[in-house]
Amino acid sequence: MTAATADATGRSSVSESERPIRRPQLVAPAGSLAALRMALQHGADAVYLGLRDATNARNFGGLNFSEDDIRKGVAEAHARGAEVLFAINTFAQMGQVERWHHAVDAAAGLGADAVIMADAGLIAYAARRHPSLRIHLSVQGSATHADAIELMRQQFGIRRVVLPRVLSVPQIARLARQTDVELEVFGFGSLCVMAEGRCLLSSYATGDSPNNKGVCSPAHAVRWDERDGTMDARLSGILIDSYAPGEPAGYPTLCKGRFTVEGERGYVLEEPTSLNAVSLLPSLIDMGIAAIKIEGRQRSPRYVADVVGVLRAAIDDACRDPRRFVPRQEWQATLGRHAEGDQVTQGAYDRPWR
Ligand code: SF4
The missing domain is CATH 3.20.20.70 (Aldolase class I)
Structure with missing residues (x-):
C-alpha cells in the first residue's frame, strides 16, 4: 500500500x-x-x-x-x-x-x-x-x-x-x-564563477568567449614562458599567473589568474x-x-x-x-x-x- x-x-x-x-x-x-x-x-x-x-x-x-x-x-x-x-x-x-x-x-x-x-x-x-x-x-x-x-x-x-x-x-x-x-x-x-553560458571575460583579452568559439582561453592566445625555473602563463600577452619551480600549473583562464591587488598577490576572482x-x-x-x-x-x-x-x-x-x-x-x-x-x-x- x-x-x-x-x-x-x-x-x-x-x-x-x-x-x-x-x-x-x-x-x-x-x-x-x-x-x-x-x-x-x-x-x-x-x-x-x-x-x-x-x-x-x-x-x-x-x-x-x-x-x-x-x-x-x-x-x-x-x-x-x-x-x-x-x-x-x-x-x-x-x-x-x-x-x-x-x-x-x-x-x-x-x-x-x-x-x-x-x-x-x-x-x-x-x-x-x-x-x-x-x-x-x-x-x-x-x-x-x-x-x-x-x-x-x-x-x-x-x-x-x-x-x-x-x-x-x-x-x-x-x-x-x-x-x-x-x-x-x-x-x-x-x-567556474560564471552564470553558466554568460561569461564574456575572455572576450576582453582575446576576442573569443565560450559562447561563440567554444573556449574561453583559446590556444592561439595562450603563451607559456619559462625564466629561471618560474613558468609564466599569459593570455594575449596579459600575465595570468606565475608558477614557482615544481608548482602544478593549471590552464590559464582570467577568472583563475593570480593578480596583485593592494600589494597582495592571490586569486582575486576564484580559486581553482x-x-x-x-x-x-x-x-x-x-x-x-x-x-x-x-x-x-x-x-x-x-x-x-x-x-x-x-x-x-x-x-x-x-x-x-x-x-x-x-x-x-x-x-x-x-x-x-x-x-x-x-x-x-x-x-x-x-x-x-x-
Ligand atoms: S573565464 Fe573563467 S568563469 Fe569565464 S567561462 Fe572561462 S573558466 Fe568560466
Missing part, C-alpha cells in the same frame, strides 16, 4: 519509504575516442562529445571528434547499451549558421541519442528538421527555473535540462516537483577547485534526478576512467541503500587527486551562509 500525501505545489507524492528508486544515468565526458572507451569500460551509461569546431563548448586544440570517430564511438557505445549525447552547445554566429545546422544534421545522421544545445534558434532547427531526435537543453542555456524549462518544452519538446551549477539542493528539489522534464546535474568536475557532489547522491536520487554528469572533456582518459569508476560505484551504492550511504574514503581520495587545485567543494549545492 502506498501512503499518498500532497506537497506544497499540490501534487501528490508517495511516502519516502515506498517511492521507487530511479537510478540516474551516469553521463561521462569524452574529449577523444580513448576517453570514450575509458568511460564505457568503467561503467558510464552515456558519454557526451562534440565536433572539432566552434559548435562545441570544449573546442580545445587536439581534442574532440571527426565525424568518422563519432560513427565509431556511437557503434561502440551502443554495443555496450550506452548512449551518445552530441554537444552542439555554443551559439551560432551571424552569417555562419550553416556550420551549426551541419552539426545538428550530423548528430542525427550519425545516430546520436540526443543533442545537447543552448541556442534557441538552433534548437528550433533541430526540432523542425529532426523531430525524433531527443533535445537536451545545455547548461549553457542557463535555465534555472520552471518557467524557462517549461517554455523550452512547450516550444521545442526538450526532454532534459542540464541544470546550471548555481542552484542549491533545495532549489533543485523544488524544480523536480515543478517540471516533468528530466533533470541532469553535475556530480563532479571543474567549477572542483565540485564534488558524491555525498549528496542520496538526496539527488530521492528527488528523481535523471542523470549525474561528470565535467571534463578537456581532461585525460585516466581522469575519465578514475572519475567514472568512482561515480559508478557511488551511484550503485546510493541506489542500493540510500539511507545507509556513506562516501568511501578511497573514492574521495581518488576524486581529490583529480580535483583542480587539489581541492573540492559542494559549490552552490550547499550554501551554509543562507
Whole structure:
C-alpha cells in the first residue's frame, strides 16, 4: 500500500519509504575516442562529445571528434547499451549558421541519442528538421527555473535540462516537483564563477568567449614562458599567473589568474577547485534526478576512467541503500587527486551562509 500525501505545489507524492528508486544515468565526458572507451569500460551509461569546431563548448586544440570517430564511438557505445549525447552547445554566429545546422544534421545522421544545445534558434532547427531526435537543453542555456524549462518544452519538446551549477539542493528539489522534464546535474568536475553560458571575460583579452568559439582561453592566445625555473602563463600577452619551480600549473583562464591587488598577490576572482557532489547522491536520487554528469572533456582518459569508476560505484551504492550511504574514503581520495587545485567543494549545492 502506498501512503499518498500532497506537497506544497499540490501534487501528490508517495511516502519516502515506498517511492521507487530511479537510478540516474551516469553521463561521462569524452574529449577523444580513448576517453570514450575509458568511460564505457568503467561503467558510464552515456558519454557526451562534440565536433572539432566552434559548435562545441570544449573546442580545445587536439581534442574532440571527426565525424568518422563519432560513427565509431556511437557503434561502440551502443554495443555496450550506452548512449551518445552530441554537444552542439555554443551559439551560432551571424552569417555562419550553416556550420551549426551541419552539426545538428550530423548528430542525427550519425545516430546520436540526443543533442545537447543552448541556442534557441538552433534548437528550433533541430526540432523542425529532426523531430525524433531527443533535445537536451545545455547548461549553457542557463535555465534555472520552471518557467524557462517549461517554455523550452512547450516550444521545442526538450526532454532534459542540464541544470546550471548555481542552484542549491533545495532549489533543485523544488524544480523536480515543478517540471516533468528530466533533470541532469553535475556530480563532479571543474567549477567556474560564471552564470553558466554568460561569461564574456575572455572576450576582453582575446576576442573569443565560450559562447561563440567554444573556449574561453583559446590556444592561439595562450603563451607559456619559462625564466629561471618560474613558468609564466599569459593570455594575449596579459600575465595570468606565475608558477614557482615544481608548482602544478593549471590552464590559464582570467577568472583563475593570480593578480596583485593592494600589494597582495592571490586569486582575486576564484580559486581553482572542483565540485564534488558524491555525498549528496542520496538526496539527488530521492528527488528523481535523471542523470549525474561528470565535467571534463578537456581532461585525460585516466581522469575519465578514475572519475567514472568512482561515480559508478557511488551511484550503485546510493541506489542500493540510500539511507545507509556513506562516501568511501578511497573514492574521495581518488576524486581529490583529480580535483583542480587539489581541492573540492559542494559549490552552490550547499550554501551554509543562507
Ligand atoms: S573565464 Fe573563467 S568563469 Fe569565464 S567561462 Fe572561462 S573558466 Fe568560466
